Amino acid sequence: MSARILSCSISLASRPVFSSVIKSKLVSFSSSALIKARSFVSSTPALHGHVHKPKPGEEINVTFITKDGEQIPVQVAEGDNLLDIAQANNLDMEGACGGSCACSTCHVIVDPDFYEKLEEPDDDENDMLDLAFGLTETSRLGCQIIMKKEYDGIRIALPAMTRNLQVSDFDRR
Amino acid sequence: MTAELGRRIVQPILSSTRCFKRVYSDGIKGSNLKIAVVGSGPAGFYTAYRAMTLLPGCKVDLYESFPIPFGLARFGVAPDHPEVKNCQEKFEEVARSPNFRFVGNVKVGEDVSLNALTENYNSLVFAYGASIDRELGIPGENLDGVYSAKDFVGWYNGFPQCFNLNPLLSDSENAVIIGQGNVALDVARILLTPVDDLRKTDISEHALEQLSRSRVKNVKIVGRRGLLQSAFTNKEVRELFSLKNCSFVPLEDKYIRDYRKDLSSLKRQSKRLVDLIDKYTKPDSMPLPKKWSLEYLKSPLEFLPSNKNSSRVGSTIFEENILTEDKITGSFRALGSGSTVTMDSDIALRSIGYKSTPLTGFSDIGVQFNDKRGILVNEAGRVCGGSELKPIPGFYTAGWLKNGPTGVIAFTMGDSFDTAENLVQDYNLGILDLSPKLGFDGIKNAIKSRVVSWEDWEKIDKFEKANGAKLGKPREKFISTEQMLNVLG
Numbered sequence: 001m002s003a004r005i006l007s008c009s010i011s012l013a014s015r016p017v018f019s020s021v022i023k024s025k026l027v028s029f030s031s032s033a034l035i036k037a038r039s040f041v042s043s044t045p046a047l048h049g050h051v052h053k054p055k056p057g058e059e060i061n062v063t064f065i066t067k068d069g070e071q072i073p074v075q076v077a078e079g080d081n082l083l084d085i086a087q088a089n090n091l092d093m094e095g096a097c098g099g100s101c102a103c104s105t106c107h108v109i110v111d112p113d114f115y116e117k118l119e120e121p122d123d124d125e126n127d128m129l130d131l132a133f134g135l136t137e138t139s140r141l142g143c144q145i146i147m148k149k150e151y152d153g154i155r156i157a158l159p160a161m162t163r164n165l166q167v168s169d170f171d172r173r
Numbered sequence: 174m175t176a177e178l179g180r181r182i183v184q185p186i187l188s189s190t191r192c193f194k195r196v197y198s199d200g201i202k203g204s205n206l207k208i209a210v211v212g213s214g215p216a217g218f219y220t221a222y223r224a225m226t227l228l229p230g231c232k233v234d235l236y237e238s239f240p241i242p243f244g245l246a247r248f249g250v251a252p253d254h255p256e257v258k259n260c261q262e263k264f265e266e267v268a269r270s271p272n273f274r275f276v277g278n279v280k281v282g283e284d285v286s287l288n289a290l291t292e293n294y295n296s297l298v299f300a301y302g303a304s305i306d307r308e309l310g311i312p313g314e315n316l317d318g319v320y321s322a323k324d325f326v327g328w329y330n331g332f333p334q335c336f337n338l339n340p341l342l343s344d345s346e347n348a349v350i351i352g353q354g355n356v357a358l359d360v361a362r363i364l365l366t367p368v369d370d371l372r373k374t375d376i377s378e379h380a381l382e383q384l385s386r387s388r389v390k391n392v393k394i395v396g397r398r399g400l401l402q403s404a405f406t407n408k409e410v411r412e413l414f415s416l417k418n419c420s421f422v423p424l425e426d427k428y429i430r431d432y433r434k435d436l437s438s439l440k441r442q443s444k445r446l447v448d449l450i451d452k453y454t455k456p457d458s459m460p461l462p463k464k465w466s467l468e469y470l471k472s473p474l475e476f477l478p479s480n481k482n483s484s485r486v487g488s489t490i491f492e493e494n495i496l497t498e499d500k501i502t503g504s505f506r507a508l509g510s511g512s513t514v515t516m517d518s519d520i521a522l523r524s525i526g527y528k529s530t531p532l533t534g535f536s537d538i539g540v541q542f543n544d545k546r547g548i549l550v551n552e553a554g555r556v557c558g559g560s561e562l563k564p565i566p567g568f569y570t571a572g573w574l575k576n577g578p579t580g581v582i583a584f585t586m587g588d589s590f591d592t593a594e595n596l597v598q599d600y601n602l603g604i605l606d607l608s609p610k611l612g613f614d615g616i617k618n619a620i621k622s623r624v625v626s627w628e629d630w631e632k633i634d635k636f637e638k639a640n641g642a643k644l645g646k647p648r649e650k651f652i653s654t655e656q657m658l659n660v661l662g
Contacts, residue, residue, distance in 0.1 A: 094263075094586060096259070096260040096263065096582055096583055096586055097256050097257060097259045097260065098256070098259035098262060100256035100259060101256075102254070102256040102257050102259070103257070103260075103581070103582060103583040103586075104583045105583045105586055105587075123411060124408070126407075126445065127406065127407045127408035127411060128408065128583075129441075130406065130407055130408075130441060130442040130445065131406060131581060131583060131584070132583075133584075133587060135441065
């Protein structure tokens with residue numbers, strides 16, 4: 001376990017997930033139909049994430065990079081947190097403790113170019129990051145990152161939530 | 174990109190319509206699959222959730238031996254950690270799916286046979302956890318005042334078999350806890366927290382009443398290996414540091430000084446632990462009414478009776494250990510040094526881990542249980558059996574039964590997703606028996622107990638919340654199966 005974590009603690013600057021340029025057209029912020037689509041329970045839409053619609057001209061651009069390398073650009077409002085944003089956009093991010101900084105299921109890897117702009121994690125968050133799987137130098141908890149204008153253009157990688165071996169894992173072992 | 178994103182998002186909507194009919198003859202993907210999950214704790218629910226997400230047509234019936242769901246999220250998580258129980262919101266969302274059924278108050282192996290389950294489902298997932306605690310196996314373990322931390326946790330969390338533990342707190346000053354996992358720290362924190370701070374939690378009333386008369390003021394938490402082998406997480410130890418009216422007895426320098434020299438070589442968690450201990454060590458501060466300490470490199474040899482009462486524990490003898498590193502595996506072992514130390518202990522709690530037990534009928538269905546480790550033999554959640562001990566398609570396991578009793582809920586979540594993904598992979602590969610099965614309908618008449626449905630649980634839940642509201646608490650748990658069933662009429 002520890003060896004695995006150490007092996008992941010390489011500098012993210014060299015990671016391909018952050019190196020490619022996003023050329024795609026921005027897809028606008030989720031609609032209620034999309035929120036509904038996320039839940040497999042047809043009768044009860046998953047209304048996690050009380051996200052706000054950004055005011056015209058005040059949109060903050062965030063690009064999520066899924067564990068498969070897919071880039072998902074979204075426009076979000078100041079004050080919303082990344083867990084709520086990810087869930088409102090049907091991204092594969094769990095918030096087992098409901099965004100109360102009591103678990104590590106919303107672990108994200110932050111674009112190294114933006115990591116220093118974020119406020120430092122507090123002790124509570126650090127306690128949970130201790131337990132995050134595949135921790136990196138720029139790991140954070142999504143529920144603790146509250147969007148600000150300065151973060152416009154930030155890229156956020158979603159780590160694999162599960163540890164099933166992929167073919168590529170064998171190269172690293 | 175836009176089109177691709179659109180497809181990604183639209184897929185879940187389409188999957189519930191006829192669009193997939195050409196690909197899957199039964200309509201929705203997974204609709205020819207009926208899964209029984211045994212155990213409704215986090216492992217059972219998270220496995221069900223992942224399987225139902227990946228195969229929107231599959232049906233999951235979740236069997237639970239108690240009339241109430243959630244396993245250790247209800248009975249294990251400490252009452253002063255309500256935020257950890259928020260995972261239940263996700264489980265409730267899962268339970269509202271029309272493809273999900275809760276089958277409560279049914280003990281698999283007793284009220285219904287394992288053979289009946291295998292006949293009526295395409296796949297079984299065992300996620301019933303670890304229900305017995307490990308014993309030390311040393312003299313004096315049966316003295317009054319020696320408890321298992323599992324029972325103590327069950328006592329304050331309203332576990333049905335534990336409400337009459339009546340721990341001897343009112344005439345005890347010194348408590349010794351053997352083991353240093355998060356359960357040990359939970360027990361220490363409950364013993365040391367001012368009782369009024371617990372009144373607004375869902376801690377059971379009988380425990381509150383007895384804790385209010387507790388005279389415990391000195392808690393030692395003892396581990397057999399060294400500081401960096403401590404099994405607790407930093408969150409839990411920091412909570413102890415932050416307790417009101419309670420001081421941390423400075424850690425003996427010999428346990429920490431070597432690590433300070435080379436902090437940068439330690440892994441993150443260990444480095445933070447050393448920093449935390451130094452930050453919270455205040456040797457010159459005013460003594461507070463209660464104190465706690467971390468003790469290392471000591472293995473218990475014997476519990477001795479007290480001078481006043483020969484049936485009651487009074488002290489614990491420990492052998493001091495030397496830490497040795499296995500250079501090949503990097504693991505650390507404690508070797509006895511021969512010298513001993515005695516600690517006053519008016520009560521002693523052993524907290525050295527849990528074990529699963531096999532279900533009646535495992536041999537009938539050909540799966541292998543490892544008695545020594547207390548787990549179901551498995552490869553990444555695929556249960557093994559047969560003479561070659563190979564994975565048997567259709568049988569899976571998750572949680573503590575799969576891995577042994579470690580890991581916080583976040584770990585169990587990811588790990589249960591692994592199990593579910595392997596089940597789905599086997600489904601996709603076509604190695605599951607997908608012949609039509611009746612599921613619950615095929616066995617409901619054979620079940621010997623009164624089945625508790627999700628709607629029944631919601632009724633019990635409402636009663637517990639109402640009983641809690643009268644006391645200014647989020648919930649007052651029923652402490653027996655009878656009480657739970659009584660409200661259902």
